[in-house]
Amino acid sequence: MSATSDGAEAATTSPPAPAPTMRKERTTLGILMRSPAFLIGAAIVLFWAFCAAFAPYFVPYDPLADDLLNTLAPPSAAHWFGTDQIGRDVFSRVLVGARDILTIAPLATLLGTVLGTIVGLVMGYFGGWVDAIVGRLIEVMLSLPLIIVALMVLVALGPSTPTVAVVVGLVFTPLVARTVRAAVLSERHLDYVPAAAVRGEGALHVMFVEILPNIWPPIIVETTVRLGYAIFTIASLSFLGFGVQPPSPDWGLAIAENYGVLVGGFWWTVVPATVATASLVVGVNLVAEGLQRAVAE
Amino acid sequence: MKSLFGRFLLRRLGLSLLTLWLVSVVVFLGAQVLPGDPGRAVLGPLADARAVAALNKELGADRPPVEIYLSWVGGMLEGDMGQSYAYRAPVAPFVGEALLRSLKLVGVIFIIVVPLGVGAGVVAALNVGKPIDRIISVASLSLTVIPEFVSAIALILVFAVILRWLPLSASWPDGAGPLVQIEHLILPALPLVIVLFGYIARMARAGTIEALSSDYTRTAILKGLPWRTVLIRHVLRNALVPTIAVIAAQTGYALGGLVVVEALFRYQGIGNLVLSAAKAKDFAMLQAGILTIGAFFVIATLIADCLTVMLNPRLRAELGK
Numbered sequence: 001m002s003a004t005s006d007g008a009e010a011a012t013t014s015p016p017a018p019a020p021t022m023r024k025e026r027t028t029l030g031i032l033m034r035s036p037a038f039l040i041g042a043a044i045v046l047f048w049a050f051c052a053a054f055a056p057y058f059v060p061y062d063p064l065a066d067d068l069l070n071t072l073a074p075p076s077a078a079h080w081f082g083t084d085q086i087g088r089d090v091f092s093r094v095l096v097g098a099r100d101i102l103t104i105a106p107l108a109t110l111l112g113t114v115l116g117t118i119v120g121l122v123m124g125y126f127g128g129w130v131d132a133i134v135g136r137l138i139e140v141m142l143s144l145p146l147i148i149v150a151l152m153v154l155v156a157l158g159p160s161t162p163t164v165a166v167v168v169g170l171v172f173t174p175l176v177a178r179t180v181r182a183a184v185l186s187e188r189h190l191d192y193v194p195a196a197a198v199r200g201e202g203a204l205h206v207m208f209v210e211i212l213p214n215i216w217p218p219i220i221v222e223t224t225v226r227l228g229y230a231i232f233t234i235a236s237l238s239f240l241g242f243g244v245q246p247p248s249p250d251w252g253l254a255i256a257e258n259y260g261v262l263v264g265g266f267w268w269t270v271v272p273a274t275v276a277t278a279s280l281v282v283g284v285n286l287v288a289e290g291l292q293r294a295v296a297e
Numbered sequence: 298m299k300s301l302f303g304r305f306l307l308r309r310l311g312l313s314l315l316t317l318w319l320v321s322v323v324v325f326l327g328a329q330v331l332p333g334d335p336g337r338a339v340l341g342p343l344a345d346a347r348a349v350a351a352l353n354k355e356l357g358a359d360r361p362p363v364e365i366y367l368s369w370v371g372g373m374l375e376g377d378m379g380q381s382y383a384y385r386a387p388v389a390p391f392v393g394e395a396l397l398r399s400l401k402l403v404g405v406i407f408i409i410v411v412p413l414g415v416g417a418g419v420v421a422a423l424n425v426g427k428p429i430d431r432i433i434s435v436a437s438l439s440l441t442v443i444p445e446f447v448s449a450i451a452l453i454l455v456f457a458v459i460l461r462w463l464p465l466s467a468s469w470p471d472g473a474g475p476l477v478q479i480e481h482l483i484l485p486a487l488p489l490v491i492v493l494f495g496y497i498a499r500m501a502r503a504g505t506i507e508a509l510s511s512d513y514t515r516t517a518i519l520k521g522l523p524w525r526t527v528l529i530r531h532v533l534r535n536a537l538v539p540t541i542a543v544i545a546a547q548t549g550y551a552l553g554g555l556v557v558v559e560a561l562f563r564y565q566g567i568g569n570l571v572l573s574a575a576k577a578k579d580f581a582m583l584q585a586g587i588l589t590i591g592a593f594f595v596i597a598t599l600i601a602d603c604l605t606v607m608l609n610p611r612l613r614a615e616l617g618k
Binding site: 140240255256267277 | 572
């Protein structure tokens with residue numbers, strides 16, 4: 001189903017290429033490199049990833065150090081983004097604040113993708129009553145807003161960094177499973193699947209060695225989309241007090257702690273974290289959108 | 298035809314009840330079984346074992362889980378949602394009042410977002426590939442992914458702090474008329490409008506493009522019908538069917554976003570009720586709130602499915618098979 005114009009062009013300019021997959025990959029990469037939206041998104045994500053990894057080593061102040069004689073100071077040469085309610089440097093906190101969300105969100109996404117892929121493969125491959133029952137359970141899970149399911153579980157287990165990652169990963173599993181199931185269904189009737197079965201390969205082999213390598217493009221796209229939503233969900237949970245815990249400089253937490261003084265005109269305590277969150281989410285989604293288009297072409 | 302639709306409705310109703318029952322099991326497991334020992338969770342790790350046992354007895358948590366579940370569901374069916382530990386009062390009136398407030402907020406959200414989203418989607422579809430289409434597509438895509446509390450901060454800063462056009466507080470003075478109530482609800486509604494706009498616009502755009510390229514639209518044009526009639530009677534009617542399903546599905550999502558928005562604007566709706574119950578470890582209130590949200594979502598989906606079938610003659614015919 002690759003673009004017909006692409007095939008026609010290849011036929012006129014060169015004899016049938018010996019390695020069509022190589023050429024396909026090069027065009028996929030080429031499409032990405034020529035997409036300004038993808039490049040901007042990738043640059044934003046890389047910037048925050050760099051901050052998450054190295055900001056603690058180069059920021060001007062300790063992001064956790066308070067200064068009670070210098071609270072709510074407006075932006076100045078000494079404090080570029082001012083200070084918050086207990087005198088912590090907002091600039092340092094915003095850069096280091098990328099750390100927790102960019103640790104938890106990828107972990108949660110990885111967990112959700114791995115579990116969702118397994119569940120989706122099983123549903124799509126076996127079909128029948130397995131598919132019907134798991135499908136019904138998925139519909140039930142999706143009939144409660146994700147954030148509320150996460151909230152309910154976090155109340156029971158208590159919020160901690162690993163718990164948040166596991167809960168968000170589990171909540172994302174049915175969504176990934178649905179996508180993978182659809183991809184498996186479109187592969188299942190291709191000749192190589194019954195061929196493997198006739199060869200005497202077991203179900204596990206057919207699912208993970210035969211089908212899985214053929215459905216990675218939708219899985220990659222789904223993973224990137226999920227990463228965007230993981231950041232959205234975890235930031236929201238932190239804002240509600242059930243995600244990253246104080247005294248972390250996490251953005252959602254910083255906004256929750258300071259939005260009360262917004263009306264007093266102390267905008268610098270909240271705006272940097274707001275812009276940071278928005279830029280990261282939009283950046284990840286630009287990357288996801290770029291990948292989706294490249295895979296579709 | 299009527300009996301066909303009746304049969305469909307009956308089957309769909311059965312499925313909804315099944316989903317609702319499963320939701321109640323999930324909520325029960327999450328709010329009652331997962332915490333392990335509710336008394337211990339409420340009183341903390343340092344509390345005396347006898348106090349924990351006494352509280353568990355008071356909460357009825359010392360019984361076997363199946364018995365607790367059955368008495369909870371039995372009570373629910375009679376309209377008794379249990380006793381709140383935090384308020385020492387029945388849960389039901391709190392849930393009822395909060396649900397009413399949330400419905401008002403959801404109403405304002407949809408009054409704003411449905412015409413806006415559908416309109417933008419149709420305009421984009423009628424101008425595919427032109428700059429206006431690109432602008433609408435990029436805007437809907439990037440606005441959808443911004444967390445509600447982030448856009449809420451920007452909106453508060455612009456409309457309540459700098460311009461002072463809208464009241465910051467979501468709570469209106471007692472006895473305020475509907476117009477004043479709506480004025481107070483616009484600012485809290487906007488963050489969810491922003492998130493939902495993208496979904497609705499994209500669905501409406503895709504639906505309209507498909508309808509525009511269909512055979513029946515070509516036939517209608519070739520028949521010599523005026524463009525207005527073709528657009529309204531043939532294109533929009535078909536394009537909006539999938540959009541309705543999205544709107545219903547997003548209602549459930551909106552209820553999740555309500556937790557964030559209601560907390561931010563200190564609005565005592567169902568989202569805030571769930572959040573406060575979660576913070577106070579008021580498990581009866583938490584369970585009742587979440588089950589109410591689940592029930593609301595199931596009903597919204599049911600209504601959407603019925604509307605989809607009623608609006609689409611082909612689906613109606615397929616029911617016969």
